[in-house]
Amino acid sequence: MNYRHAFHAGNFADLVKHAALLQLLIASAADPAPLTVIDTHAGAGVYDLAGPEAQRSGEAAAGVGRLSEARDAPAEFAPLLAAMKRLNGGGPTRRYPGSPWLVADALRPQDRYIGCELRPSEHAALRKALLGRPDAEALCADGFALAAERSPGAGQVLVLIDPPFERGDDYVQVVRTVAAVRRKNAAARVLVWLPLKDLETFDAFLRDLEDAVDAPILAAETRMRPLDDPLRMNGCALVLVGDAGEAVDGLTRICGWTAETLGDGGAARIYRL
Numbered sequence: 608m609n610y611r612h613a614f615h616a617g618n619f620a621d622l623v624k625h626a627a628l629l630q631l632l633i634a635s636a637a638d639p640a641p642l643t644v645i646d647t648h649a650g651a652g653v654y655d656l657a658g659p660e661a662q663r664s665g666e667a668a669a670g671v672g673r674l675s676e677a678r679d680a681p682a683e684f685a686p687l688l689a690a691m692k693r694l695n696g697g698g699p700t701r702r703y704p705g706s707p708w709l710v711a712d713a714l715r716p717q718d719r720y721i722g723c724e725l726r727p728s729e730h731a732a733l734r735k736a737l738l739g740r741p742d743a744e745a746l747c748a749d750g751f752a753l754a755a756e757r758s759p760g761a762g763q764v765l766v767l768i769d770p771p772f773e774r775g776d777d778y779v780q781v782v783r784t785v786a787a788v789r790r791k792n793a794a795a796r797v798l799v800w801l802p803l804k805d806l807e808t809f810d811a812f813l814r815d816l817e818d819a820v821d822a823p824i825l826a827a828e829t830r831m832r833p834l835d836d837p838l839r840m841n842g843c844a845l846v847l848v849g850d851a852g853e854a855v856d857g858l859t860r861i862c863g864w865t866a867e868t869l870g871d872g873g874a875a876r877i878y879r880l
């Protein structure tokens with residue numbers, strides 16, 4: 608396991624993922640039933656944008672740095688910007704919130720969060736980031752293995768699957784995990800983040816997912832540039848399995864703005880399977 612999210616925190620892909628995640632949480636809050644959020648690959652929870660990793664990659668400057676200055680960003684980014692303000696005490700954006708912090712910050716008293724992180728150093732940081740939040744649990748565990756086991760069998764469940772995709776079997780594991788969660792709770796919604804390098808890999812993943820689950824599937828591609836170099840991360844995709852509710856319009860604006868404003872000849876594609 609070499610992947611360190613500190614190099615990528617606050618980049619375009621985090622903006623898309625986190626803005627979409629917050630939209631789903633806001634929509635879930637319309638239902639008073641308790642919500643359980645399971646984050647299979649939680650990361651460290653909070654990232655230092657002034658740290659050597661972020662400074663070296665420059666990805667946060669090209670992502671959240673530009674979003675913070677933008678005057679034309681769609682309203683769907685407002686909850687993320689507001690969360691960043693809370694995390695930074697209203698001062699300059701030195702720290703960027705990962706999915707665990709964002710979810711824990713948005714929980715209602717009846718909700719809970721379970722974050723899995725395998726890397727011990729990241730898990731230690733995650734525990735620290737969630738200190739004082741009794742409804743948020745940080746497990747040092749394999750999120751693929753625990754997602755279905757920890758999903759309640761009924762009620763509102765949202766599972767975020769956000770692996771590093773550094774292992775050859777990550778795509779297969781994602782499909783297996785989505786299917787297992789949906790078998791446990793047929794109403795569960797699963798949001799998967801994926802890199803977009805070439806379309807063949809992504810299309811093959813979607814076909815496998817369609818074969819494995821009997822549920823509505825919504826795909827949202829944020830192409831930052833034409834997909835003509837399969838060795839580069841040319842964009843990212845979000846795949847929402849389960850009831851998409853009113854998510855399409857928001858995703859269209861989130862992905863569209865990111866691709867067109869932060870990308871280089873980029874474009875977004877949102878479609879149902």
Ligand code: SAM
Nearest residue numbers: 612648649650705706723724725726749750769
């Ligand atoms: N979801 C986080 C966010 O949005 O802030 C970012 C997560 S990062 C892309 C992926 C994380 O998964 C890394 O911190 C890595 O150490 C961890 N990881 C890798 N394999 C894992 C596994 N099988 N179970 C749990 N965590 C894993």
